Amino acid sequence: xxxxxxxxxxxxxxxxxxxxxxxxxxxxxxxxxxxxxxxxxxxxxxxxxxxxxxxxxxxxxxxxxxxxxxxxxxxxxxxxxxxxxxxxxxxxxxxxxxxxxxxxxxxxxxxxxxxxxxxxxxxxxxxxxxxxxxxxxxxxxxxxxxxxxxxxxxxxxxxxxxxxxxxxxxxxxxxxxxxxxxxxxxxxxxxxxxxxxxxxxxxxxxxxxxxxxxxxxxxxxxxxxxxxx
Amino acid sequence: xxxxxxxxxxxxxxxxxxxxxxxxxxxxxxxxxxxxxxxxxxxxxxxxxxxxxxxxxxxxxxxxxxxxxxxxxxxxxxxxxxxxxxxxxxxxxxxxxxxxxxxxxxxxxxxxxxxxxxxxxxxxxxxxxxxxxxxxxxxxxxxxxxxxxxxxxxxxxxxxxxxxxxxxxxxxxxxxxxxxxxxxxxxxxxxxxxxxxxxxxxxxxxxxxxxxxxxxxxxxxxxxxxxxxxxxxxxxxxxxxxxxxxxxxxxxxxxxxxxxx
Amino acid sequence: xxxxxxxxxxxxxxxxxxxxxxxxxxxxxxxxxxxxxxxxxxxxxxxxxxxxxxxxxxxxxxxxxxxxxxxxxxxxxxxxxxxxxxxxxxxxxxxxxxxxxxxxxxxxxxxxxxxxxxxxxxxxxxxxxxxxxxxxxxxxxxxxxxxxxxxxxxxxxxxxxxxxxxxxxxxxxxxxxxxxxxxxxxxxxxxxxxxxxxxxxxxxxxxxxxxxxxxxxxxxxxxxxxxxxxx
Numbered sequence: 001x002x003x004x005x006x007x008x009x010x011x012x013x014x015x016x017x018x019x020x021x022x023x024x025x026x027x028x029x030x031x032x033x034x035x036x037x038x039x040x041x042x043x044x045x046x047x048x049x050x051x052x053x054x055x056x057x058x059x060x061x062x063x064x065x066x067x068x069x070x071x072x073x074x075x076x077x078x079x080x081x082x083x084x085x086x087x088x089x090x091x092x093x094x095x096x097x098x099x100x101x102x103x104x105x106x107x108x109x110x111x112x113x114x115x116x117x118x119x120x121x122x123x124x125x126x127x128x129x130x131x132x133x134x135x136x137x138x139x140x141x142x143x144x145x146x147x148x149x150x151x152x153x154x155x156x157x158x159x160x161x162x163x164x165x166x167x168x169x170x171x172x173x174x175x176x177x178x179x180x181x182x183x184x185x186x187x188x189x190x191x192x193x194x195x196x197x198x199x200x201x202x203x204x205x206x207x208x209x210x211x212x213x214x215x216x217x218x219x220x221x222x223x224x225x226x227x228x229x
Numbered sequence: 230x231x232x233x234x235x236x237x238x239x240x241x242x243x244x245x246x247x248x249x250x251x252x253x254x255x256x257x258x259x260x261x262x263x264x265x266x267x268x269x270x271x272x273x274x275x276x277x278x279x280x281x282x283x284x285x286x287x288x289x290x291x292x293x294x295x296x297x298x299x300x301x302x303x304x305x306x307x308x309x310x311x312x313x314x315x316x317x318x319x320x321x322x323x324x325x326x327x328x329x330x331x332x333x334x335x336x337x338x339x340x341x342x343x344x345x346x347x348x349x350x351x352x353x354x355x356x357x358x359x360x361x362x363x364x365x366x367x368x369x370x371x372x373x374x375x376x377x378x379x380x381x382x383x384x385x386x387x388x389x390x391x392x393x394x395x396x397x398x399x400x401x402x403x404x405x406x407x408x409x410x411x412x413x414x415x416x417x418x419x420x421x422x423x424x425x426x427x428x429x430x431x432x433x434x435x436x437x438x439x440x441x442x443x444x445x446x447x448x449x450x451x452x453x454x455x456x457x458x459x460x461x462x463x464x465x466x467x468x469x470x471x472x473x474x475x476x477x478x479x480x481x482x483x484x485x486x487x488x489x490x
Numbered sequence: 491x492x493x494x495x496x497x498x499x500x501x502x503x504x505x506x507x508x509x510x511x512x513x514x515x516x517x518x519x520x521x522x523x524x525x526x527x528x529x530x531x532x533x534x535x536x537x538x539x540x541x542x543x544x545x546x547x548x549x550x551x552x553x554x555x556x557x558x559x560x561x562x563x564x565x566x567x568x569x570x571x572x573x574x575x576x577x578x579x580x581x582x583x584x585x586x587x588x589x590x591x592x593x594x595x596x597x598x599x600x601x602x603x604x605x606x607x608x609x610x611x612x613x614x615x616x617x618x619x620x621x622x623x624x625x626x627x628x629x630x631x632x633x634x635x636x637x638x639x640x641x642x643x644x645x646x647x648x649x650x651x652x653x654x655x656x657x658x659x660x661x662x663x664x665x666x667x668x669x670x671x672x673x674x675x676x677x678x679x680x681x682x683x684x685x686x687x688x689x690x691x692x693x694x695x696x697x698x699x700x701x702x703x704x705x706x707x708x709x710x711x712x713x714x715x716x717x718x719x720x721x
Contacts, residue, residue: 001607001608001610006608009604009607009608013593013596013600013604016595016596016600017593017595017596020595020596020633021595075593075594075595078594079589079590079591079592079593079594080587080588080589080590080591081591081592081593083557083585083587083589083591084585084591084605086556086557086580087555087556087557087580087583087584087585088580088581088605088608088609088653089577089578089579089580089581089582089583090608151403155383155396155400162386165379165382165383165386168375168378168379168382169379169382169383169400171375172372172375172376172379172407172411173376173403173407175372175411175414175415176410176411176413176414179414179415179417179418180414180417183418183421201417202417205410205413205414205417208410209410212406212410213406216403216406220399220402220403223395223396223399224396224399226395387519388519389517389559389561391559392559473520476520477517477520477522477561480520480521480522481515481522481525481526484522484525484711484712484713485525485526485711485713487710487711488710488711488712488713
């Protein structure tokens with residue numbers, strides 16, 4: 001089977017498991033929603049929330065990313081499936097692409113829900129002209145986040161005491177995505193009077209990030225999961 | 230029991246049998262150590278004494294004689310870690326010596342990064358009244374600092390020396406992708422705010438001859454200090470690895486003895 | 491290497507060494523789980539690994555699967571070096587460890603199909619594997635999480651069958667199976683060997699596994715001394 005076919009097989013497997021277990025819909029989405037509510041409690045002033053809505057959306061996304069990555073690898077190490085994947089001699093790059101793809105799709109759903117939550121809870125407004133920028137931001141940022149998450153998730157998978165390492169490793173690395181995606185969404189929504197045109201340079205940054213970690217991650221994933229005993 | 234000595238500064242030495250260590254000092258490190266002390270002495274003399282106080286910042290500028298060199302060294306340490314990681318992964322022999330250099334450099338680098346951040350905060354408080362500024366350099370250094378703490382945590386995950394080396398080398402090289410991305414994103418971010426980059430402390434400040442010279446002495450002194458620390462720490466790591474190997478030998482003997490009882 | 495050992499029922503004319511370990515040492519957390527394992531296994535053999543708990547049987551199997559790195563000594567599987575060519579060894583090996591390697595939220599059929607697809611098995615082969623282990627019919631559409639331990643074991647074995655491995659590494663495969671299941675397992679193993687597979691079985695079921703195996707090897711305190719075929 002070609003690498004791409006195996007990746008699709010693995011992505012399909014992950015998504016099928018999600019469909020059965022409904023962890024995303026029943027646990028992670030509510031968690032993200034609660035986070036958005038918590039932000040409102042913490043940031044008390046009246047019109048602050050609408051101004052910082054883009055940032056809060058991406059913050060909630062990052063926290064949920066950590067949870068989703070843990071889940072993505074928990075299903076593997078639960079019954080020793082990660083070992084089985086390694087013994088099966090499946091190309092690690094295919095595993096990486098497959099799991100990243102499944103993670104990206106789940107993240108995308110999460111981000112759309114968070115956007116809706118921001119509109120509802122914070123009074124954010126979505127102008128029609130900004131939709132294209134919004135969608136492209138979502139796509140590029142999600143790819144970058146999924147790649148980084150799968151990479152470091154593989155490193156920290158399956159051993160007690162290694163899961164706490166995941167946030168420490170992931171958050172500094174995804175800082176550029178947080179910065180870029182927030183600025184791009186601010187332009188798309190016109191928050192604080194930011195013009196639409198200012199968002200596009202940030203898309204460039206997000207795209208470079210996604211490509212760099214998509215490629216770098218594919219190379220690094222094999223050696224990293226190799227070294228679990 | 231034979232007393233060990235290390236072959237001088239040989240990063241490609243993989244064979245634990247050839248590492249016999251009494252202490253980590255050799256002629257090279259002693260010479261280096263003396264040179265370091267001398268230049269640090271110069272730095273103190275010039276930095277605190279001979280060079281003049283700045284017009285605007287007065288004596289606060291003296292902090293820069295430490296802050297700028299430590300910043301330079303933090304990045305140098307990062308480059309050395311990345312380079313050694315690459316040499317380990319892509320070298321034919323996968324020599325563990327490179328892994329040890331990478332680890333030692335990261336540890337020293339973390340210390341220098343912390344120093345950079347602290348001196349930067351002190352300088353900022355004295356000159357501009359604020360401890361922290363979200364300028365590109367400080368922010369990137371802060372993120373680099375956290376990344377290196379993560380790198381050191383990965384080094385501590387356990388397993389054989391080869392496993393540790395491979396894992397850390399991969400993480401170290403990923404930082405090479407990560408740090409420029411962080412740097413550019415923070416730069417783009419701060420340029421939006423168009424504020425005077427108050428802590429952009431090299432070149433923006435009008436330094437006259439003696440001040441520039443003190444800065445230069447500072448860079449040299451700290452670089453020598455870094456090399457000295459790197460040599461010692463790498464050798465200590467080699468000794469720790471040697472101890473692990475000897476521990477394994479003992480454990481093997483014990484286990485083999487179990488079978489005959 | 492040793493001269494070719496005698497094999498009771500050689501399936502091919504020129505037996506070759508599938509497993510060749512020479513004083514292999516493997517370490518986990520600083521502890522030598524294998525402290526010198528020497529083992530030679532020829533194609534088509536079923537070798538029973540016998541030894542007390544903690545002797546290193548599981549570690550030996552994991553070493554042969556390429557999951558545990560070899561720290562000292564030499565070893566090769568199918569002639570491929572364990573130190574440098576583990577990725578080439580793995581696709582040809584199938585391991586059934588203490589855990590089943592199944593996805594608990596998926597059904598039996600989906601699990602077997604997934605593991606079979608990784609080697610390109612057809613739907614017929616997957617169905618045959620499921621039927622062989624008695625987990626077809628109503629059971630195949632049940633999520634693994636809802637199965638009993640024995641049923642999960644059978645499912646894991648079905649996945650192994652679907653993968654058509656050349657070297658089977660089985661860690662206490664009879665554990666958890668009822669009498670019928672054990673008989674079926676023996677039949678499956680015998681059939682696989684007749685088709686050319688080689689097997690290493692670690693088991694405490696000395697009578698049953700012993701009658702199945704061509705020979706027995708003792709694992710004590712992480713060491714295995716095996717010079718070839720001795721019954």
